[in-house]
């Protein structure tokens with residue numbers, strides 16, 4: 226079990242106030258807060274061994290190279306990758322997915338081929354596939370949703386056809402919190418001869434993830450949602466797949482030998498990391514992984530299941546009076562710590578602004594999932610998302626402020 230009080234002390238930002246109220250940070254699905262250990266790793270790098278990595282023969286460069294590659298090993302271990310060969314360091318989930326679209330997909334997709342995805346994807350796992358499908362004459366197909374916003378797998382057999390070359394889906398929806406059965410889906414996709422990409426932006430920070438067990442071909446995730454800095458993310462690629470992929474950024478670092486008219490590529494995964502990489506943030510993400518490991522991912526999950534259950538219960542009264550609709554599966558074992566909700570009485574943006582005045586940070590809008598908003602028939606939702614430092618008291622403050630905002634806006638309407 227997590228000692229949440231002790232955990233909170235590690236996050237300096239949590240002691241600040243907003244408009245004179247203690248900060249209640251419930252926007253973790255957008256980006257998480259950073260513990261002092263991660264901030265210190267950045268300071269240490271810049272204060273004591275800042276230098277460029279790989280090929281430098283001086284002490285600072287070797288130290289930085291060691292720390293950078295040590296982080297890569299930590300990422301591999303954290304996601305259960307058999308080696309670092311397929312651990313490509315990128316800026317974020319978006320870049321990781323685009324890398325696969327630009328390299329693997331362009332080479333492997335042709336006219337008539339299909340990409341299967343879902344109706345609950347972030348734009349980052351939709352738009353790159355729209356682009357590559359258009360370019361290659363392929364098409365997109367979608368797994369629909371149930372009334373509880375889980376995947377409706379009733380017609381999976383007819384959606385996965387011999388033409389399906391890729392199944393690409395999130396492990397946890399950033400809007401609904403739904404956890405998708407990615408292992409079973411990967412098995413089914415492999416049986417149909419398709420490769421599988423898992424968008425782990427919301428899952429890797431919160432759920433123990435093992436790519437060897439999942440057997441996925443690609444996994445993408447972002448450091449900034451898992452206590453690391455912005456600007457660093459990971460693309461994991463299965464060895465047999467990465468060996469067959471061409472780099473798409475060319476220049477320094479990714480080459481082995483260069484002549485006037487040609488070049489040969491560096492070893493994997495450096496072949497995919499052209500130019501000076503994000504050294505400081507990679508090292509600091511290593512510190513974030515250490516921090517998460519020290520908490521234990523099972524404890525992280527246990528805390529989030531408990532707080533999500535608490536939040537769903539706390540919203541129940543507002544749901545029963547039909548003042549609020551809450552999305553996603555009711556069974557907390559089927560979802561993560563993301564609670565999206567909508568009230569007819571108050572536009573999500575107004576709600577977000579009201580809550581902000583109480584020091585409560587939530588996200589409002591389409592959450593980069595415009596097609597999903599259309600399917601939910603709302604312009605936007607309000608979304609509270611939890612992490613290890615959130616407490617039941619914070620959930621109470623959230624629900625009380627939502628209730629108050631609804632009363633206020635209903636009253637305003639009645640008066641006009």
Ligand code: PMP
Nearest residue numbers: 317318319347349395399426447
């Ligand atoms: N996929 C999902 C499910 C996400 O939640 C996000 C971030 N909101 C992304 C992809 C994109 O992540 P990033 O902006 O770090 O590239």
